[in-house]
Every structure is written in C-alpha cells, then in structure tokens.
Amino acid sequence: MKITFLGTGTSQGIPVIACDCEVCLSKNEKDKRLRVSILIETKNNTLVIDSGPDFRTQMLREDVQDIDGILYTHEHKDHVAGLDDVRPFCFKHNKEIEIYAHQRVLKALKGEFHYIFDDRFNYPGIPRIHANEITNTAFQINGDEVTPIEGLHYKLPVFGYRIKDFTYITDMNYISEKELEKVKGTKVLVINALQKTEHISHFTLAQALEIVEKIKPEKAYFTHMSHTLGLHDEVSQELPKNVFLAYDGLEIEI
Numbered sequence: 153m154k155i156t157f158l159g160t161g162t163s164q165g166i167p168v169i170a171c172d173c174e175v176c177l178s179k180n181e182k183d184k185r186l187r188v189s190i191l192i193e194t195k196n197n198t199l200v201i202d203s204g205p206d207f208r209t210q211m212l213r214e215d216v217q218d219i220d221g222i223l224y225t226h227e228h229k230d231h232v233a234g235l236d237d238v239r240p241f242c243f244k245h246n247k248e249i250e251i252y253a254h255q256r257v258l259k260a261l262k263g264e265f266h267y268i269f270d271d272r273f274n275y276p277g278i279p280r281i282h283a284n285e286i287t288n289t290a291f292q293i294n295g296d297e298v299t300p301i302e303g304l305h306y307k308l309p310v311f312g313y314r315i316k317d318f319t320y321i322t323d324m325n326y327i328s329e330k331e332l333e334k335v336k337g338t339k340v341l342v343i344n345a346l347q348k349t350e351h352i353s354h355f356t357l358a359q360a361l362e363i364v365e366k367i368k369p370e371k372a373y374f375t376h377m378s379h380t381l382g383l384h385d386e387v388s389q390e391l392p393k394n395v396f397l398a399y400d401g402l403e404i405e406i
C-alpha cells in the first residue's frame with residue numbers, strides 16, 4: 153500500500169495569509185502546507201481521506217487519474233470544501249464518486265453542496281456523487297476492510313480510519329481507550345499534532361506523542377500542523393527516532 157500526504161496543514165494552511173512569522177516566511181518547501189488530506193493506494197483502491205479546499209491542487213500535483221472514493225472524517229470546511237472538484241473524474245470515467253461518511257456529515261454535505269444532491273434540477277455539469285452512510289463499524293470498499301476509529305474534536309465526533317496496517321487520525325483531541333484498541337498493531341500511525349500549546353479541539357505535540365507511546369507503531373507521522381508549531385526542521389529534531397513531522401508530497405510504502 154502506498155500513502156501520499158496531499159496536505160499536512162491546519163485549516164488556514166501554511167503560509168497563513170498576511171502572516172509574517174518565521175514559519176510562514178520560511179523558504180523550506182517542507183514548511184509549506186496545504187489543507188490536510190491523504191491519498192491511499194492499495195491493490196484494489198485509490199482512496200482519499202477528506203477533500204479540502206486544496207483538493208484540485210493536490211490532485212494535479214500528484215497526477216491522480218482516478219479515485220475510487222472519499223472517506224470523510226468530519227464536516228469542517230478545511231476537510232470538505234473541494235468536493236465539487238471531483239467532477240473531472242466523473243466526466244473522464246463516466247462514473248459516480250463514492251463518498252463514505254457518518255450520517256451527520258452527509259447531512260452537512262447535502263446542505264453545503266445542495267445542488268449536487270437535489271434531484272429536482274439534475275444540472276448536467278454537477279459532480280455525480282454516491283453517498284454511503286457509515287457507522288462506527290468496519291466496512292468494505294472493493295475488498296479492502298476499512299475500520300472507523302471514533303474520537304472527539306472538542307465535542308464533535310470525528311472518524312479516523314484504519315486500513316490494514318495503516319491508521320489515519322486527524323482533528324481529534326480525545327480518543328477513548330476502547331477506540332484506541334482498534335488502532336493497536338498498526339504499523340504506521342498518522343495523527344494530528346497542531347502546536348505545542350494547549351488547544352480546545354486538537355492534540356498538541358505532547359498529546360500526540362502520548363498516543364504514539366500507547367500504540368507503539370513502527371512509525372508515526374504528525375499532520376494538521378499550525379504555523380505556531382515551529383519550523384519543520386527544528387521541530388523534527390525534537391522527536392523520537394520513529395516519529396516524524398509529515399510534509400506535503402511525502403510518500404510512504406507499507
């Protein structure tokens with residue numbers, strides 16, 4: 153299975169508009185972060201987790217020719233805003249795009265992108281979307297088992313996902329021990345680490361390290377980072393040997 157980090161930044165991306173901090177002004181490509189998303193390529197599927205506002209840029213950058221589906225973590229704009237840009241895949245392959253999300257997230261998408269889901273108009277240029285409602289139980293996509301991991305993003309329930317030996321968690325600041333059990337044994341864990349200082353809805357660097365310590369994956373990668381976390385190269389040096397800050401375009405094989 154191949155993983156490509158499409159974006160590793162928090163909701164504003166890095167650089168942040170009009171910010172002159174050292175991270176936003178950094179010349180290092182690893183300090184430039186699009187909104188968070190990941191591409192998962194297995195033998196059976198090409199899947200994306202979330203379609204944020206940078207979805208189009210990310211698909212072009214990675215030269216993605218087709219996707220089998222989008223798994224949604226939650227309905228915040230930095231995770232859903234790019235849904236309309238699946239249209240080229242619909243046109244090129246004359247197909248519907250499968251999306252997988254909790255009922256609450258689907259409801260939000262249907263509100264936000266009402267023209268896509270409103271059968272009254274059937275406007276020919278819209279994306280063709282097939283919505284799959286999922287619950288907190290494992291499900292199959294073309295033979296790949298996908299296990300949701302539920303956690304909290306302040307009060308909002310969010311899904312992370314495990315596929316085989318890979319687990320992707322973002323926008324959480326709490327995961328119960330019961331849900332963490334599902335993550336155990338994963339070889340590669342991706343988890344959100346926003347910044348060093350306490351935040352109401354995201355794990356801090358130290359909290360993300362605590363989860364890594366509990367799960368003990370072979371390797372862990374942090375994502376959904378803020379410019380307030382610090383420079384990529386400096387923060388990277390503070391991490392244990394098997395823990396890394398992800399960066400846009402990073403590819404890993406599992």
Ligand SMILES: [Zn+2]
Pocket residue numbers: 162163188228230231323376
């Ligand atoms: Zn987010």
Ligand SMILES: [Zn+2]
Pocket residue numbers: 167168171172173174175176177379
């Ligand atoms: Zn900044």
Ligand SMILES: [Zn+2]
Pocket residue numbers: 226228305323
């Ligand atoms: Zn969020």
